Amino acid sequence: MHHCHNYTKADENRKQERRQAKRRLYVASVISFIFMIAEIIGGHIAGSLAVMTDAAHVLVDLMSFLISIFSLWLSSKPPSKRLTYGWQRAEILGAFLSVIFIWLVTAVLTYLSILRLLHPDYKIEGTVMLITSGCAVIANIIKQFSPELKIADPICTFVFSIFVLATTLPILRDLLHVLMEGMPRGLSYDEVKGRILIMDKVESVHSLHVWSLTMSQMVLSAHIVTVANADKQNTLNEITELLFDTYSFHTVTLQIESKADQKPDCIFCQDPRD
Ligand SMILES: [Zn+2]
Ligand SMILES: [Zn+2]
Structure with missing residues (x-):
């Protein structure tokens, strides 16, 4: 028999994929949440913006995991007569908002590090920083040799910010392409x-x-x-x-x-x- 919705098997596979994806997302969320809290506390005690910026980067991951979990749940809701496609697009809108949020966080941290460059009268606790983040470790070592080079910490913040921009720009481009009803990637x-x-x-x-x-x-x-x-x-x-x-x-x-x-x-x- 011919039927217009010829993908029962594809639908079954999708449900299976969803279950596995959910489990993986839960584990990843818990790990990155613990990691982020440790970095925020460590970065605060050490007075290191670089560590805080890295925490913001972990927040990027955590947000995207949470949005994926939320959208997996939303997109499994059946279509209604008011929303005939169901809640599928919520996934795209959610991801779009999270990118904007991440940019705001990064902008604030970059602004703070510019302030530090202009008014370099802050102090950094070396040991806590050593434990907390890799880049901050290098900043700390530089500081040990010449205390004037405290600018290494704000510079780390800039590097992280550029990294965040570089990773989120392609995501944003793909999201806008979907919102503009563009030809799906990989199809011509x-x-x-x-x-x-x-x-x-x-x-x-x-x-x-x-x-x-x-x-x-x-x-x-x-x-x-x-x-x-x-x-x-x-x-x-x-x-x-x-x-x-x-x-x-x-x-x-x-x-x-x-x-x-x-x-x-x-x-x-x-x-x-x-
Ligand atoms: Zn049908
Ligand atoms: Zn026609």
């Missing part, structure tokens, strides 16, 4: 269109849209023009099966049209720019 417009076009009885394809609800849940819709003598229902079934077999789509929506109904100069039926 021409390739998907080409696959449909080589099918038997297919004359042309237009209004092809591929986007994603979350990073992994892709959606496709397209208008397909068949040749005059085509069995339209059969062609529809074949293309649906092909798309589900080749890619892992969340939903595929196809509209079959006759060649006679096409308007050659219609601007909505043209291919988008490269």
Whole structure:
């Protein structure tokens, strides 16, 4: 029997993946929480911004774990008549907010370290710092040799801040791409269109849209023009099966049209720019 939602096995695998992911996320969250608290206390006692900045970096990880757990729970909620896709996009919005939050924390710490560079009258407790963070250790050693080089600590903060920016920028780019309904990563417009076009009885394809609800849940819709003598229902079934077999789509929506109904100069039926 043919059915439009041809992915029961994929759905079963996804549930299994979810259970395993949840367990791993719980463990990772607990570890990074303990680590972060230790760094905040250690960094505070030592008066080291570098250690505090590293704690902010651990916070980045912790936040992303917690958001993943929350979104796994949210996205398992069934769709409603008001939210017909369910809560899937909450994952993207949550990740977006966490990146903004991390940038705010990093900006505050960078600002504080600039203040320290301008007014270098703070003091750093060497031993606590030694225990707490690797980069701060180097800063401490430098300080032992020449006490004027206390700037090593603010410099560490800058290095960490750049690291945080470098790791979150690609994430933000991917999130914005999903929010802009962009072509999912790893898929190409021409390739998907080409696959449909080589099918038997297919004359042309237009209004092809591929986007994603979350990073992994892709959606496709397209208008397909068949040749005059085509069995339209059969062609529809074949293309649906092909798309589900080749890619892992969340939903595929196809509209079959006759060649006679096409308007050659219609601007909505043209291919988008490269
Ligand atoms: Zn169905
Ligand atoms: Zn059309």
